[in-house]
Amino acid sequence: MTGIGRPDEDGLIARYFRPLATAPGAAQLLDDAATYQPPEGHELVLTTDAVVAGVHFFPEDPPDAVARKALRVNLSDLAAKGARPVGYLLTIALTEDWSPDWLESFVEGLGADQEEFDISLFGGDTVRTPGPLWISVTAFGLATEGHVPRRNRAVTGQRIYVTGTIGDSALGLKIRLDQTLKGRWGLSATDAEHLLDRYLLPEPRVQAASIVANFATASMDISDGLAGDLGRMCAASDVGAVLEADRVPLSPAAAKAVAADPSALATVLTGGDDYEVLATVNPDDTEAFERAAKRAGLQVAAIGTIMPSFAGRVRIERHGHPLVLDRLAFRHF
Structure with missing residues (x-):
């Protein structure tokens, strides 16, 4: 041309x-x-x-x-x-x-x-x-018809699931802005490339669609940060949630970053651009949900539980102790 x-x-x-x-x-x-x-x-x-x-x-x-x-x-x-x-x-x-x-x-x-x-x-x-x-x-x-899971259908006792891994894109953006982080986090060239690629080119979980339709009660994609988007789901459903940070799935590159710099965990939990699916599933359906995901080659992880509503909507725990973050999500305005 x-x-x-x-x-x-x-x-x-x-x-x-x-x-x-x-x-x-x-x-x-x-x-x-x-x-x-x-x-x-x-x-x-x-x-x-x-x-x-x-x-x-x-x-x-x-x-x-x-x-x-x-x-x-x-x-x-x-x-x-x-x-x-x-x-x-x-x-x-x-x-x-x-x-x-x-x-x-x-x-x-x-x-x-x-x-x-x-x-x-x-x-x-x-x-x-x-x-x-x-x-x-x-x-x-x-x-x-009739199988579109909305944000406002999460119910107390349901398990919270995510697809894929969380935080890669947000960490990739940080590296894009500060190349010294690669060394400080002990990342190999392959690790850094993985994180940068996840920021540049998200992977929509289109293979999850039928599984979400069959098993999810509430669902949304994670675009503005896991903790913040979970808070939005809880607000829409008028419930609360306990998010177990130790269960949040990390790629090997993200795990290295968090191990080297514990503050990177906040980026993982609140950074945007994951474009993974966040869904709630009834306890009786979790085994069937996980089997269906495995058959589809889709990685899923249970990361928390829906609770009765409480102030703040989302409580994050790590190693059995509360984890307090400065903010829960990226905000456009």
């Missing part, structure tokens, strides 16, 4: 985005709106998230990774609601200095994830901005 001039808006859509509109309802992006007919017995689950340069990603990040992150944070929301992703709408605000090479790489990233997750672009908008660059994705998926 080097040397090719920048097209006008219609040409931009035709050149870069029309090839991504593979679903019939997208009408090849030649209309003002798209259509989609959910199959019988299913609900349409909708979610939207925006990512902004300098806030959610670094301006120098690879364009394909920026595109995939913008899409994947939405697919994570769908997975937490037991929904299989189907498609998305995209709005991108390009700065004055955008280049064809940058946009080509951006749409290649979208195309790679469309193939991986079997989804289509259905439409959107392209606008110009004085900066910063921002991207907004609205994704939609299908869930079995």
